[in-house]
Amino acid sequence: MPTTQPKLVLSGARDIPFNKLVLSQSNVRRIKTGVTIEELAEDIARRTLLQSLSVRPIVGADGVETGVFEVPAGGRRFRALELLVKQKRLAKTAMVPCVVRNGGDGISAEEDSLAENVQRQALHPLDQYRSFKTLVDQGLSEEEIAARFFVSVSVVKQRLRLTTVSEKLLAVYADGGMTLDQLTAFSVSGDHARQEQVWETLSRSYNKEAYYVRRLLTESAVRVDDRRAQFVGIAAYEAAGGIVMRDLFTDDRGGWLQDPALLERLVDEKLKIEAQAIAGEGWLWVSAALDFKYGHTNGFRRLPGEPLDRSADEEAAYQVLKAEFDALNEQYDSADELPEEVDERLGELETAIAAFDNRPLRFDAAEIGRAGVFVSLDANGSLDLERGFVRPEDEPAVDHPSASAVEGSAPSDVGGRVDGVVQRAVITIGGEPDHQGPASAEDEEETIRPLSERLVIELTAHRTVALRDAVGCDFETAFLAVLHALALNAFGRLAHDTCLEISAKTTAFSAQAPGLKDTACAKRISERHAAWQERLPSSSVDLWSALADMGDDDRQALFAHCASLSINAVHEPWNRNKERQAHADHLAKAVSLDMAAAGWAPTVDTYLGRVPKARILEAVREAKGDGAAQLIDHLKKADMAVEAERLLAGSGWLPEPLRTSEPPVTDEFALNEDEPDALPEFLAGDGERSEDEERGPEDDASHLLAAE
Incomplete structure (x- = not known):
């Protein structure tokens, strides 16, 4: 006849006075982690013991039980009870529910202690979020929840912030379809339709990083530290019905204003x-x-x-x-x-x-x-x-x-x-600057096309301001420039039938990039001009006397400044005078003009987002070599421009209209084990997950530790 599988017999449970329990040296936990003994004691005092202790009887030399029991599993709970006894909040003889192991099955006390600690699993963040939400629905505040479970209020706020995420995306996260970082990035916006739209877009994209999720969700919003928001004030914006998006999981510098049109009206x-x-x-x-x-x-x-x-x-x-x-x-x-x-x-x-x-x-x-x-x-x-x-x-x-x-x-x-x-x-x-419109649709042409007239005008406007600043500090060059103009008038066909005349004018730019007047060069010119204006008298008669009484250094400085204001090296489509631009190059070389040192840098707004992909790759290739260009040549134009801006930062690379001399070409761009952070991981293209991505949700340090 077939043998019957013996039924399991569970260890018996009984209540044992606390003074009959001692902490076993077989407990494997040595390092303090998670909830402290003091916090656990407060929790036991509030809701009593939720889990029994695992104990073993202590046997004397004669093999007879002594009536005392050691605690190999549940040591933290034992120490919490011991603290309550010391505080006289618990009687020494209080009955403690225990599971009594007899040790006759060949399993050691150390094995019991290890099994109890290893075979636990931390609470999933979604389970914690839903539990916190239930407690809020029951009337508890975030502060009360934090106090009861010994976590910070920010942890509670972060978990509850997941209420702003679409249930569809929560389900994707629960099934392992996205990381916790990606999920929390979606909480920056409460628009579920937009969240789902972004996730649908990312599912077809190579880049699914959390920072990219935030950027897509906030691309049409305005940062709180924007000057328009600072001028109006967040309180006034919210009072007018505006919504401020906040990110509780990263430093958001105050958040984003979700309604730019309302903000513009308030401004x-x-x-x-x-x-x-x-x-x-x-x-x-x-x-x-x-x-x-x-x-x-x-x-x-x-x-x-x-x-x-x-x-x-x-x-x-x-x-x-x-x-x-x-x-x-x-x-x-x-x-x-x-x-x-x-x-x-x-x-x-x-x-x-x-x-x-x-x-x-x-x-x-x-x-x-x-x-x-x-x-x-x-x-x-x-x-x-x-x-x-x-x-x-x-x-x-x-x-x-x-x-x-x-x-x-x-x-x-x-x-x-x-x-x-x-x-x-x-x-x-009104009078808003004539901002360049949004970047054109993806340009997949691989040929190098000429830069647009508008872009060349803006770039050369930057160069003109820098030239004015440099020449305004260089008397010798300024004097030579004015002498050159005098010679043209004296010996060229531009001479007038007068004894001696020289005219200089300051020309307003027909087009310019936004923020030109806030550049370092423009500010120095304005400060220099204001200083002279405050110093010089307004009367023409008094001005002559003031100039006559000036020392040579002051007179030369004023001469250089005035001469510099007449410089116009802006590319103008209607003015094809090549000699004029050649003269600007001579001036630039004379003052050793370096537009990179003057503060201009290739960014998405100033250059990279305004040219086709071939131009972007050309810039990276010139500055960083073929290796760097190959790392980004598979990206779409918008992503390519962003990564190119990062690669070119600090390189000193300049487009042709801004160069005084040809820049050296760097043919080395090694990405080796010594430079692991040269590019974001998503550009590496190896398809491997990072160490953080390999971790399971149970490894998240912010999870609430379950009671032992």
């Missing part, structure tokens, strides 16, 4: 209010815009003004700040490196002192009525006010007969006068 409305307040000062016109092009004040006369005097309280505050600043500078004058808190304090003092130094100007009341104000935003979202500009058409004809000869452009809406009576100030809102 225009607030700019209008600010412009109306400024118009109340009596100006003829106020032109307000988010930004103005570089050189927007060309042809305008700047009213001389005097800084307003400080009040007694302001002067006292200024002296206190200055004394502290000087004391810190003296104290740390010989230090190789400033302590972080000292460096931060010095920065705060510099900002506060600069606010006192940059006082508003007092203008002649009679002049205010014919002048105007430019209102825009600086990089930090604060108002940038440029007061006291007189347009050529608003100059008094009798006092300034030559004013009509000054070249320049005026705002589209201008003020006027009727019978000498100043009309109400005209406020212009």
Whole structure:
């Protein structure tokens, strides 16, 4: 007859007084991890013991049980109970539920301890999320959940943030179709349809990295640290119905504003209010815009003004700040490196002192009525006010007969006068820079095509500003340039029937890249110009005397600056004068112009996103060699441009219109074991998963540890 398989007999359970239990030295856990003994004790005090201890009877030398039991499995629970006894919150004789192992089956106490710890599995993040959500539905707050389960509030918030992710994507993650990093990246947006659309796109894409998911979900949003958002204020944006997207899993610098159209409307409305307040000062016109092009004040006369005097309280505050600043500078004058808190304090003092130094100007009341104000935003979202500009058409004809000869452009809406009576100030809102439109559709042509006229114009505008800056600091070159112009007039067909004439004008650029006026070169020119303007008298008679009294160094510096402002090396489609561009090259070589050192860099916006793929690969090949170009030649244009920007960063590579001399070609670009981070892993193309991707969800350190 067939034998019957014996039935398993489980170890018996019984309640044992705590003072009859001792901790076994067979417990395999030696390193403290997870929930602390103190936290576990608090949890036991709140909900009592949820899991029995595994014990073995201690046998005496005669083989008879002593009535005392050792605890090889459940040592942390035993120590938590022991702590409660020491705190007199638990009686020494309190009955503890235990599973009693007799040891007669040949299994050691060490094996029991190891099995209990190894055969556990951490709670899946989705299970933890659903559990937290259930507790929230039952009325618990995030802080209460964190306190009860001894995790940080941020962990609870992160898990609950998964409520913003589509159930379809949660199911994909539960089935192992995406990583936790990818799933959390989708939580940046609450639009389930958009999330699913992005995942559908990524399923056909080579790049599925979490950062790429965030970029796709936020590509049409505006960062909180954008100057428009800083100007309007997040509270005002949200009060108007705007939504701010936040990422609880990475540093999002404050998040993203989801409604750019609403933000633009709020910017225009607030700019209008600010412009109306400024118009109340009596100006003829106020032109307000988010930004103005570089050189927007060309042809305008700047009213001389005097800084307003400080009040007694302001002067006292200024002296206190200055004394502290000087004391810190003296104290740390010989230090190789400033302590972080000292460096931060010095920065705060510099900002506060600069606010006192940059006082508003007092203008002649009679002049205010014919002048105007430019209102825009600086990089930090604060108002940038440029007061006291007189347009050529608003100059008094009798006092300034030559004013009509000054070249320049005026705002589209201008003020006027009727019978000498100043009309109400005209406020212009708008004037956005002529941004280049979005990049064209994927260009799969592999041939090198000429750069577009618009791009060449923008690039050469950058070069012109850099040339003006460099020549403005080099008297010898500036003098030679002006002498060259004089020679052309004296011996060429451009000579005029006059005793001696030389004319120089500052030309506004017909087109330019956004942000040109914020470049380092443009700022230096503006600062230099403002410094001279403040120093020189406004009267032509007084100006002659001032120039005559100047020292040679000051006179040469002023000459170089004025000469530099006449430089125009911008490519103009209607002007095919090759000698003009050749002369610009001579100037660039004379001042050793390096556009990379001047601050220009090839980015997606400035170059790489504006040219076909062949041009992108050509740039990477010239700067980094064939190896680097081959690593990205399989990418789509948008991804190729992003990776090329990263590869070219710091390389000093320049497109042809910006080069003073041909750059050296680098034919080495080794990607070896010593440079594992040269390119993102998704470009390697080996199809292997990273170590993090190979980990199971049970290895996630942020999982809630189950009780032993």
